[in-house]
């Protein structure tokens with residue numbers, strides 16, 4: 001079974017980063033179908049263990065569980081809130097505990113949330129270089145959600161959904177998992193009648209062509 005682990009670096013409760021992670025996890029899960037599991041880790045729950053692990057030099061407690069889940073995952077979804085124009089310190093500390101070798105070649109989808117839309121470049125200035133250093137394969141589409149993107153009337157809501165969908169498609173493509181079988185298209189009565197008429201027309205046309213062919 002394909003395992004995707006989503007790391008939420010949000011500290012708030014409720015957390016807008018968790019909201020973003022949920023949307024991305026849902027999109028990735030839908031594309032992977034029943035043969036995959038998407039698991040979400042909230043770093044705020046492991047904050048104390050992450051800090052303690054930084055001082056001891058090895059991951060323990062909830063930090064260890066998170067690191068193990070990330071290292072053994074087939075692909076990652078990672079998202080951090082923007083704090084002073086970068087990812088949060090907790091997010092960085094967590095990935096400082098992860099083994100670089102375990103991250104090499106792993107497909108990663110990156111996301112961030114911020115109060116201001118002007119800090120969306122955090123994804124390309126900070127987040128992408130971090131995962132490039134770890135030799136992970138970062139999908140081309142990164143997802144940034146500013147406060148205004150969540151408003152139902154915002155013009156950007158559609159853009160956010162579109163970006164989530166595109167990035168999810170890119171991550172699943174990297175996993176090389178065949179898309180789940182799509183349900184048979186629903187054909188209503190009118191459509192079926194139209195199709196029958198068209199088929200009859202094609203058959204007639206073929207007959208006419210056959211009749212006009214000179215006998216050889």
Ligand SMILES: Cc1cc2nc3c(=O)[nH]c(=O)nc-3n(C[C@H](O)[C@H](O)[C@H](O)COP(=O)(O)O)c2cc1C
Nearest residue numbers: 010011012015016017081082083084085114115116
């Ligand atoms: C200490 C701190 C620094 C922040 N710095 C920025 C910033 O530089 N740019 C920005 O757009 N938002 C900034 N924010 C706002 C957060 O990025 C935003 O509220 C985020 O969505 C919170 O995520 P969460 O709800 O998942 O914790 C900052 C918030 C805090 C608490």
